[in-house]
Structures are given as C-alpha cells and as structure tokens.
Amino acid sequence: MRSLFSLLLLCILWMQAAQAQNPKSIVQWSPSAKHIQGDEYELTFKATIAENWTVYSMYLESDEGPIATSINFESKHQKVLGKATEGTSKASYKKTGHDETFDMQVTKYKHDMMLVQRINCKDISKPVTGYVESMCCDDQRCLPPTSYDFSIDLTKVDRPEDNKKASPDTPDNKTDVKSDQKDPKIEKKPENPEDNNKVE
Numbered sequence: 001m002r003s004l005f006s007l008l009l010l011c012i013l014w015m016q017a018a019q020a021q022n023p024k025s026i027v028q029w030s031p032s033a034k035h036i037q038g039d040e041y042e043l044t045f046k047a048t049i050a051e052n053w054t055v056y057s058m059y060l061e062s063d064e065g066p067i068a069t070s071i072n073f074e075s076k077h078q079k080v081l082g083k084a085t086e087g088t089s090k091a092s093y094k095k096t097g098h099d100e101t102f103d104m105q106v107t108k109y110k111h112d113m114m115l116v117q118r119i120n121c122k123d124i125s126k127p128v129t130g131y132v133e134s135m136c137c138d139d140q141r142c143l144p145p146t147s148y149d150f151s152i153d154l155t156k157v158d159r160p161e162d163n164k165k166a167s168p169d170t171p172d173n174k175t176d177v178k179s180d181q182k183d184p185k186i187e188k189k190p191e192n193p194e195d196n197n198k199v200e
C-alpha cells in the first residue's frame with residue numbers, strides 16, 4: 001500500500017513539473033576517466049546542481065520513495081569492479097535525514113555530487129558507453145528521473161607508464177646516452193715542445 005501511494009505521489013509531482021522545468025538544465029553531468037594501473041580505470045561522473053535543487057543518493061533504504069541515482073553501462077567490453085562510491089566537494093552539501101515528501105530517511109546532495117566507479121577494460125579501442133539516471137527535487141516539487149548519456153574514450157586517457165616508455169628523456173635513456181658519448185669539452189692538449197728536450 002505504501003509503495004502504491006509513493007508511486008501515485010511521484011506521478012502527480014512529475015505531471016505538475018514536467019512542463020515547467022527541463023531536468024537537464026537543473027542537473028548537468030560530466031564524465032571523466034583516470035588510469036589506475038594495467039587495464040584498470042576510474043570513472044568519475046560529476047553533477048552540477050542548480051540552486052535550491054537536490055539529487056538523491058545512489059543508496060536509499062528502499063525503492064518506495066525517490067528514484068536513486070544510478071550508473072548504467074550499455075557497452076559490454078568493460079567489467080565493473082566493486083560498488084560505486086559517491087561524494088561531494090563539501091561535507092555541508094550532503095544531507096541525510098527524514099524526507100517529509102516521501103516519509104522516509106534519505107540522503108541527497110545540493111550544488112554538486114560525484115560518483116566514482118572503477119572498471120577493468122582490456123579493449124580500449126571501443127568507448128565505454130551508458131547513462132547516469134538521476135532525479136531532482138526542490139522544496140515544492142520533483143521532476144521525473146532523467147537519463148544523461150555518456151561515451152568515454154579511454155584511448156585519450158593519460159597513462160604515465162606509456163609516457164615513460166615513449167619519452168627520450170627518461171633517466172635510463174639519459175644514462176645510456178652519457179655512457180656512449182665523450183664529453184665534447186675534453187680536448188687533447190698539444191704537446192709542449194720543451195717536453196721533447198727533457199732528458200730522462
């Protein structure tokens with residue numbers, strides 16, 4: 001019964017807000033990637049949230065309230081490593097407590113929110129694709145959950161070990177060069193004519 005009531009409440013809120021606001025103008029997600037080691041990468045999805053709006057956590061106590069934020073992969077060549085973590089740039093931007101609209105404990109974020117997910121990807125020639133789904137609310141209404149597509153090209157991610165192999169200025173290469181070359185500043189001194197007159 002509670003689940004049905006929550007669903008009806010959400011539908012009413014969404015219908016009221018659907019024409020009033022564009023969710024993508026309120027929450028803007030931007031993806032980035034970082035190489036960890038080997039075939040392991042760390043994907044970060046950062047949301048910039050408009051003033052007076054909030055986005056709900058990935059981890060809620062039940063599915064009978066707001067729609068939890070989620071990362072959804074459509075490409076199949078990567079492997080997800082563990083659960084995603086979430087956070088924000090300031091502790092004060094995270095709020096956990098009772099939500100009167102849904103009558104349950106929730107965690108939500110204002111101003112910004114970051115999701116971090118590690119993956120293993122052996123074939124980086126193909127982009128990692130999918131979408132982030134999130135729902136935003138203010139003090140008076142909630143907007144329908146919205147999907148934000150992403151496509152991440154891992155070939156453009158900086159890999160420090162590759163740079164080291166390709167760089168001609170690595171310490172090892174410098175040592176090799178020095179050992180193979182003579183110091184151009186060292187020149188053979190001309191013989192002193194007086195030395196030829198010395199009697200041994």
